[in-house]
Amino acid sequence: MVEGPYIAEAAALIGDPARANMLSALMDGRALTATELAHVAGVTPQTASGHLAKLKEANMLAVERQGRHRYFRLAGPEIAEAIEAISVVAQQGAPRHRPTGPRDEAMRFARTCYDHLAGQVAVAVVERFVELGYLTEGGTDFEVSDRGIAALKSFGVEVESLRGKRRAFARRCLDWSERRAHIGGALGAAFLARCETKGWLKTRVGSRSVVITDAGRKGLSKSFGVVLPA
Amino acid sequence: MVEGPYIAEAAALIGDPARANMLSALMDGRALTATELAHVAGVTPQTASGHLAKLKEANMLAVERQGRHRYFRLAGPEIAEAIEAISVVAQQGAPRHRPTGPRDEAMRFARTCYDHLAGQVAVAVVERFVELGYLTEGGTDFEVSDRGIAALKSFGVEVESLRGKRRAFARRCLDWSERRAHIGGALGAAFLARCETKGWLKTRVGSRSVVITDAGRKGLSKSFGVVLPA
DNA sequence: ACCATACTACGATGTTAACCGAAGCGTTGT
DNA sequence: ACAACGCTTCGGTTAACATCGTAGTATGGT
Numbered sequence: 159m160v161e162g163p164y165i166a167e168a169a170a171l172i173g174d175p176a177r178a179n180m181l182s183a184l185m186d187g188r189a190l191t192a193t194e195l196a197h198v199a200g201v202t203p204q205t206a207s208g209h210l211a212k213l214k215e216a217n218m219l220a221v222e223r224q225g226r227h228r229y230f231r232l233a234g235p236e237i238a239e240a241i242e243a244i245s246v247v248a249q250q251g252a253p254r255h256r257p258t259g260p261r262d263e264a265m266r267f268a269r270t271c272y273d274h275l276a277g278q279v280a281v282a283v284v285e286r287f288v289e290l291g292y293l294t295e296g297g298t299d300f301e302v303s304d305r306g307i308a309a310l311k312s313f314g315v316e317v318e319s320l321r322g323k324r325r326a327f328a329r330r331c332l333d334w335s336e337r338r339a340h341i342g343g344a345l346g347a348a349f350l351a352r353c354e355t356k357g358w359l360k361t362r363v364g365s366r367s368v369v370i371t372d373a374g375r376k377g378l379s380k381s382f383g384v385v386l387p388a
Numbered sequence: 389m390v391e392g393p394y395i396a397e398a399a400a401l402i403g404d405p406a407r408a409n410m411l412s413a414l415m416d417g418r419a420l421t422a423t424e425l426a427h428v429a430g431v432t433p434q435t436a437s438g439h440l441a442k443l444k445e446a447n448m449l450a451v452e453r454q455g456r457h458r459y460f461r462l463a464g465p466e467i468a469e470a471i472e473a474i475s476v477v478a479q480q481g482a483p484r485h486r487p488t489g490p491r492d493e494a495m496r497f498a499r500t501c502y503d504h505l506a507g508q509v510a511v512a513v514v515e516r517f518v519e520l521g522y523l524t525e526g527g528t529d530f531e532v533s534d535r536g537i538a539a540l541k542s543f544g545v546e547v548e549s550l551r552g553k554r555r556a557f558a559r560r561c562l563d564w565s566e567r568r569a570h571i572g573g574a575l576g577a578a579f580l581a582r583c584e585t586k587g588w589l590k591t592r593v594g595s596r597s598v599v600i601t602d603a604g605r606k607g608l609s610k611s612f613g614v615v616l617p618a
Numbered sequence: 619a620c621c622a623t624a625c626t627a628c629g630a631t632g633t634t635a636a637c638c639g640a641a642g643c644g645t646t647g648t
Numbered sequence: 649a650c651a652a653c654g655c656t657t658c659g660g661t662t663a664a665c666a667t668c669g670t671a672g673t674a675t676g677g678t
Contacts, residue, residue: 166408168478173400175393226624226675236476243473246466248398295525437656456645456654
């Protein structure tokens with residue numbers, strides 16, 4: 159079992175409160191500056207700089223410089239998945255003071271996961287799409303049927319143009335709260351983006367939770383027959 | 389983002405080399421005694437005792453006492469999944485001295501994951517089963533068709549008797565090395581157990597890697613048409 | 619040219635926790 | 649009853665590391 163130490167190294171990196179806060183803040187897939195991350199972590203910029211260097215060294219973060227800013231984002235979906243998996247054990251791990259506040263409620267209902275939609279809404283959409291025969295679940299990814307391609311096209315997402323990219327096309331992403339799969343990858347990102355431009359969903363800055371507008375509820379119901387809980 | 393600290397707590401627990409070694413050793417789902425775990429971790433029994441207490445406190449491990457021994461095992465499949473997910477980022481994280489020894493080769497080919505089969509062999513079996521229409525992939529679990537139930541019955545696994553249990557029936561479990569799903573849950577465990585009693589597979593003590601016997605190669609090919617790499 | 623901003627490098631400090639030795643408790647075997 | 653074994657608790661030592669203050673470099677704005 160030579161892998162133990164390597165696992166420990168990676169886990170220890172996530173295991174610091176400041177770094178965990180930074181990673182959590184990046185879970186929506188956006189890129190944040192070093193100072194912003196210092197703020198969410200509750201440490202000074204100097205300290206944050208050190209943490210970010212370590213996370214970058216371990217290839218957990220990717221960095222992009224823009225003028226005098228340095229934007230950090232998660233290096234890939236695998237990082238997000240690992241953090242979600244840890245969330246699951248952290249959740250059931252400690253049955254102590256864990257006030258399920260309104261924010262948690264909102265998070266459960268709809269949130270971003272890296273750059274795609276997650277939560278009850280995301281799962282409801284996937285289930286409906288499978289029901290309609292738009293999607294089938296194969297391997298680690300979803301397959302989109304011809305009917306699905308047509309439906310998504312009329313919705314405003316060009317499936318074919320997403321395929322060529324290096325990025326996974328329609329990855330299955332396990333939902334932290336629902337424990338069911340939702341759509342990640344390029345298709346998941348495109349779907350979320352399209353919902354936003356249509357005004358169906360609104361993302362709030364500084365939070366992963368997503369608000370469904372009235373138009374969104376009606377649209378999801380009318381276009382796809384998706385039934386959302388009240 | 390109130391969840392950061394909780395994630396950090398869980399990750400830090402996994403982030404200690406001694407504890408990571410213990411958890412790795414338990415990844416095959418067996419239960420080990422405290423002293424055995426002390427040995428694999430490379431620490432004294434006193435130190436191990438402290439670590440085990442913490443892991444138990446966090447509900448990552450379950451304990452069972454038997455005489456003067458205390459047997460520890462992973463508290464559930466979620467723990468195993470989290471560790472696998474961390475393995476993925478640890479893998480791609482550090483491209484330094486990582487000698488892919490023969491043990492790693494063997495692990496990639498066939499190993500146990502908690503209590504079911506993983507690696508190239510496991511993935512090959514799943515793909516073939518899907519191809520034959522025995523399985524379909526739905527949500528977080530697989531569905532077994534009538535044809536699949538019949539085939540498994542003649543193989544020696546009673547699918548129906550597995551359903552009632554509290555445990556997930558046929559969970560999709562993402563493969564660390566292959567990055568494709570294989571069968572976990574009660575069905576995965578039953579399949580592995582049946583392969584062992586038939587003499588198709590041999591598990592080695594103290595290692596997660598699994599050996600395929602000649603009978604196993606022939607049997608998998610003959611019964612299911614599974615093609616294994618040389 | 620000047621200053622403000624964003625970030626990084628270095629050094630000092632303080633806290634945390636892993637570790638082991640010694641000793642204690644409970645169980646098993648003779 | 650006694651010894652052996654498995655495991656846990658306690659105390660003290662040591663090493664690692666997160667943190668911040670000071671100081672430095674680079675970029676952007678005026």
